[in-house]
Amino acid sequence: MPAHVLLLLDTSAAWSRGVVRGFMRSARLHGWEVLHYHPAHNLEWLLQEHDPDVVVLGPPPKQWPDTLRGRLSIAANGDFSAEGVPSVCLDEARISSLAFRHLASRGLKHVTTFSVDDSLFARLREQAFREEAARAGTTVVPGWARSVEERAGIEAWLKNLPKPCGVYVCCDVWGRMVAQYARSARLRVPEDLALVGVDNDMLECELITPPLSSVAIPWRTMGESVAELVHQGLAGRPIAGQRVVIEPIDVVSRRSSDALAIDNAMVRSAVAWIREHADRRISVPAVAAAVRTPRQRLERLFRTHLGRTIMQEVRRAHVEAGKALLATTDLTLPEIASRSGFTNSALLNQAFHREVGLPPGEYRRRVGALIEDDD
Secondary structure, eight states: OOOEEEEEEOOSSHHHHHHHHHHHHHHHHHTOEEEEEOTTSOHHHHHHHHOOSEEEEESOOSSOOGGGTTSOEEEESSOOGGGTOOEEEEOHHHHHHHHHHHHHTTTOSEEEEEOSSOOHHHHHHHHHHHHHHHHHTOEEOOOBOSOTTOHHHHHHHHHHSOSSEEEEESSHHHHHHHHHHHHHTTOOTTTTEEEEEEEOOHHHHHHSSSOOEEEEOOHHHHHHHHHHHHHHHHTTOOOTTOEEEEOOOEEEOOGGGOOOOOSOHHHHHHHHHHHHTTTSOOOHHHHHHHTTSOHHHHHHHHHHHTSSOHHHHHHHHHHHHHHHHHHHOOOOHHHHHHHTTOSSHHHHHHHHHHHTSSOHHHHHHHHHHHHHHTO
């Protein structure tokens, strides 16, 4: 008899469909019979009607349901490991760190956060973002975390933010709201407000004008990890309290954060020149010559206004060019290396390990899976 798995997950969003796709790939390999319902269904009735061998619930409520105590059950996209529930969750601190570093790389000196409720994920992301910004010495402006109904209040809040300001929107769905209210308040994105969200829901990101930059999450990997816990549990292995943490991939950069908020005109011009020429090899003397200033002076200005060297900015620009090519073309790695300013694919590989934490081939595979999930 095949194992019966009760999967309770709202599939109205792209992220949840990615989880289901990853889960179902493994479920088919194991021959499980999967019963899918929306989490709003009556849980007690479902348990009585189907008597499943295992229940996957995600994202779970604030408290683990008492009706699942004593049953083989797993939390998807939530952490209940402290209660003994095997859980697959996200590294919220890493997500927020990527978002902050993306905004900081634009030279922004003021940042804030936006959420419309007190969801646990939103609280965790806001807290981690503020801690990351505080460590970097960046001014964190009080964020918005009230009712979605308060449109006038949101517009007034946006108008009163220091400009330019980076806004970390805790999920992409809320990003569309911020962009709409910013437009009503006659604020420019990204010149006044640079926005970055979370989930990389391609439909949501592209519906926003301009398109929303967002932290990409490997949701299919989450689904596969949930399935692995199901497999272990059905095999009788001890999984109670296990906690599997899924790391985000990277920020997928779009025009909502395409700003250069750098106080110094010389540094701003140099960074713009570097990014414009990121498809070729760039030397530090060439950057200094492009903005007609001595190298030593430009180095001092970079350290003062950006907190990094000219060459670090050059490497960052090369990696960004490489990421765009990996995500949007089928060029070979040597071709991508050549078109993103690296002399060979080995240097491209080294730079990706250093800046992204992944080899370029793995980055392409993960981003490609995200695109497939959204089809």
